[in-house]
Amino acid sequence: MIQVINRALDLLEQIANEPEKPKSLTELADGLSLNHGTCANILKTLVTRGYVEQIGTKKGYILGAKSYYLTGNKSYQKDLLEAAREEMDALTLLINENCLLAVLKDNQRIALYRTFAEQDLQVRTTDIKPVYDSASGRLLIAMLPDEKKQRFIAKFGLPTGDSWPEIQSESNLLETLALIRREELALQTIANRHVMGLAVPIYKNGLVVASLSIYLPEYRYMALDKRQLIASLRDSAEKINKRLV
Template sequence: MIQVINRALDLLEQIANDPERPKALGDLADSLNLNHGTCANILKTLVARGYVEQIGTKKGYILGSQSYTLTANEAYRKDLLEASREEMDALTQAINENCLLAVLKDNQRIAIYRTFAEQDLQVRTTDIKPIYDSASGRLLLAMLPKEKIQRFIAKYGLPSDESWPEVQSETQLLDSLALMRREELALQTIANRHVMGLAVPIYKNGLVVASLSIYLPEYRYMAMDKQKLIASLRQCAKNIHKRLN
């Protein structure tokens, strides 16, 4: 048997015993009689591949989205899903537009739940999308602490002209993100598709854990009461927050 594979599987099983409760590196290593350095290296690989997710620098590790994807298990972020389904279904019924719940993973936003309207023309977006390419991704990035935003920019660079044409420099990017953070709202116009995206944050215990967004054709957005639409989106996010807390 290959020892490092066994150790990686042991770590996954240990985390999966209680997948939503973060487990510290030291606790994981000690429970499996692993050298702390060896354990850290294995976890680093599992995090990079998406099978494990690190919650902060000290809180520990939980299962990542890829672990659930392997079994087509919708339990990823189970608390979020349980709190969001009913509220998002109600929002879609009220406004008759598609809604999306998403979380941040590296330089991507990952959709973990969707609702669909009964419109003849609907806007569909992929489950995984680069952060800069979506209102939900931009909002999640904007709500990160400033030092994490700087690390993100240093690692992944600025958006391309195609993904975010309004942003041409780091200063413009930081200004745009700061405005989203202040307003707790991201608006995106996808001109070549005539699509509008709107996103707001969802909080749990004072931290932003997800984004709630609406995507719709631009012509329907322009004909709507925009303030009422945004208010409905914000209210849904608040209702999810109450259920989470």
Template sequence: MIQVINRALDLLELIANDPEYPKSLGELADELSLNHGTCANILKTLVTRGYVEQIGTKKGYILGAKSYGLTGNEAYQKDLLEAAREPMNVLTQSVNENCLLAILKDNQRVVIHRTFAEQDLQVRTADVKPIYDSASGRLLLAMLPNEKIQRFVSKYGLPVGDSWPEILSEDQLYEALSLISQEKLALQTIPNRHVIGLAVPVYKHGLVVSSLSIYLPEYRYMAIDKRKLVLSLRKCADEINNKLV
């Protein structure tokens, strides 16, 4: 076996085990018992080829576009990612909160890109979550045509458990989705985690193709200018929209 190929694949598999968490060079090298210099050289090649992405100089490494492409994941839209990357970095630097870009796939919300803040306490949310169980999922569902929303509800039913506890009937669900659609904004409170999620739509040729979200601890949300936060989120989405024209 060719050792360097094995090491490169080991690195990819280790990064993919927890894709929402950027792993530092030291973490990766120590976990695989690799020399740090050797690990850095392999990572440099993987970054250059697009299979791994480096988040800043100190935050670590996550999977890159090529890795998602190998899986045949249609959710990974190259033009969308290219359009979103810079505006999302600017947004995160501006509000100092984690941001994510997500799309719909079946009955789930799938994250396709993240940016990470410098806060000591950061909100982490799974790459894949049930649609009802996230601000981004609710926003994307609400922005679908009515007939698609009805088909979704007919196929997957109402929210269950704690996924959207305020919704107890179809009428309440349709009313809530209608309000999100009108405001082009979804806001989710997660009481048991004391987390707030906000999401706005991203358009391409007049159609909603993804959601742009911010998730942050409730105590920080209560202490900031909420209107300014939403305006910043919408401004970022508009910048992405303009690049997708």
């Protein structure tokens, strides 16, 4: 038996007993008779991998999105899901394109719910994706308060490789994010895949809690009434916002 793996699983099981009730480091360590330093290191790894979520400094730990995805359990952010599901289904029925509801976690955008169009050619995206690589991720970064945005950039850096080739400097990134924030709209063209992504914010109590996106092949996007497509996306987001009040 590999001890550190055994301890990590013990921690996950202890958190999963009450998955939405935050448990402090002291509570978890003492409950398993673990050294606090050892427990903190294991939790740090589980948080980094998305299996555990730290609510805030000294506020405790709950199960992360990855733990729910392993079981197909959709209860993560259930209030958001309940508000969005019907409206997203209606949006996909209206525009016949795939839609995605996502949240920000560290430097990743995590899909909570998706709908699929009845098209022979569809765009698929992964459940977890680096934020710079997606319209939804870019939108979520742009909508962060300025202080959190600066902390994000300081911690995770600028886009690298092909993740966002238009961005060449921090000032360039901040200007682009400011434009996205003003317009409350992120557009992404993935040239090598001929894919378009569009994303708008979802609000709860005046704060952005998620993004609503449409992903489709570029050739279909070019043939559509783009203003109407964006209007439909915004209208669906507004209906979700009202359900979250």
